Amino acid sequence: MRMSRQGRLFPAVLILAISLFAVWWLSAPGALASGKNSESVNLRILWTNDMHGYLVPLYHREPFEKDYLKQAKKEGKIGGWAYVAALINKYRSQAPERTLLLDAGDSWHGTGVALFTKGAAIVKVMNALKYDAMTPGNVDFLYPKEEFLKRVEEADFPVLAANMYDMEWGDPAMPQYIIKKINGLKVAVIGIAYQWTAKTGNREYTKGWSFGLREDEIRKLIKDIRADDKPDLVVVLSHMGFKVDQKYASRVDGIDVIIGAHTHDNVHKPPVINNTIVVQAGSHGKFLGKLDLKIKDGKVAGFDHEIIRVVSKDITPDPKIKKLIDDVYAPYKKKLSRIIGETKTMLFRRDTYESTMDNFITDAYRDMSKTDVALAPAWRFGLTILPGSITVEDVYGMVPTEEPLITFSIKGSNLRSILEAALDNVLDSDPYAQLGGDLIRFSGMKLLIDETKGFGKRIKMLTVGGAPFDSERQYTVVSANTQMYNAPSAEKVVNTRKVAVEELIKYIEKKKVIAPKLDGRVKIK
Incomplete structure (x- = not known):
């Protein structure tokens, strides 16, 4: 009210002040919210998928790399979570107020240390890196059920699986989604676990749980989220596989981005299907995924995408993560190095x-x-x-x-x-x-x-x-x-x-x- 009285006395000054304030507000980080602006807001998503428990660098031949011995001699080992962490730090530090870090599954299992700790060593590293969310992959269920649930409890980030149901009660067995508020945006992150999990692993480990594609349930979930939470962006963390993700995008409306996994595809040029960007970043820590989005009026107005190759010899590892990895390795080093x-x-x-x-x-x-x-x-x-x-x-x-x-x-x-x-x-x-x-x-x-x-x-x-x-x-x-x-x-x-x-x-x-x-x-x- 005080400002209004001054405005009556000094209309020109007031108009100028309001104009300057509006310019400042629109340019401030996080100032823009869904449906309340005509300017775009930037969001960065960094992600990993199919890390398969590889805390340290490894050699990894792809099917198309026919002369891999020559390539390995030149390039050396790839991946290693301390090296991936260094890239995460680099790209997150460029825009910390508008960066999400996600994982699309198959991260807790696949190596000796992962097996001996039942995935706990991997969760420690992910906690240290402050992941925002993940969905579990099929191999994350290759531990006894009680161990899997312990890892979920230990995680400082939500583990999401909208297609995972309790067979006795018919209720969701895991959190289905989260709403993440970042840079003035509301981002819905939904998890979809591997649809055939109960069929391909040890059935005792998933007894009482069902999975599947569940298109109808996911359609309803997205519709409800958009109606109730009014997000600016809907992101699906999927462990269904690259080809399945593309078909899913064509049949299920309302998804803006699918961050995929399972099939280990090195997707350099992501397809856009039914207004859904479909991405995946290889496997074994060979790449870090980076997706920069421009959001305007609750829609993706543009994007830049890159999967960044993790050549270990060319990267200085993150010292905190390297020490953490050295510590979790220590009890098993003598056995494993034999x-x-x-x-x-x-x-x-x-x-x-x-x-x-x-x-x-x-x-x-x-x-x-x-x-x-x-x-x-x-x-x-x-x-x-x-x-x-x-x-x-x-x-x-x-x-x-x-x-x-x-x-x-x-x-x-x-x-x-x-x-x-x-x-x-x-x-x-x-x-x-x-x-x-x-x-x-x-x-x-x-x-x-x-x-x-x-x-x-x-x-x-x-x-x-x-x-x-x-x-x-x-x-x-x-x-x-x-x-x-x-x-x-x-x-x-x-x-x-x-x-x-x-x-x-x-x-x-x-x-x-x-x-x-x-x-x-x-x-x-």
């Missing part, structure tokens, strides 16, 4: 149909178990081991679980059906039908496939142990970290109580020198 053998060839995991690492693993399982066939999961995660010494830590990077070797027998016709279903997971044209992995890994069989055929018709030739496949024969199988023994057709199931990773360590120690190679166990017609 040299157990040598490889003459490079062990790598990622490729659609076979890899030197998984050829070695399945060959070893079959050799030590004396079965007809060995099976292993089509994991995408894992380090690359260059020719030279093999350590205990390397083997835990290959098989980072304490799951046992399990033997069973199965009729030939049912074994073929399993292989056809596994091929469909890779080749089905509908992303919703894919589990997002490569072909199941195996030893003792050879396949000739026709990728152009439909479900159940892709296998053109199958041999077992060098002999023609017999649909009536009972074949013996050994597997670890798969659910094949749960198939109704599996018979004579035996839990050997032998921990697969420990047996691999003994196997390498006994062999002393290994030289795995690609041998064409899958050929394309």
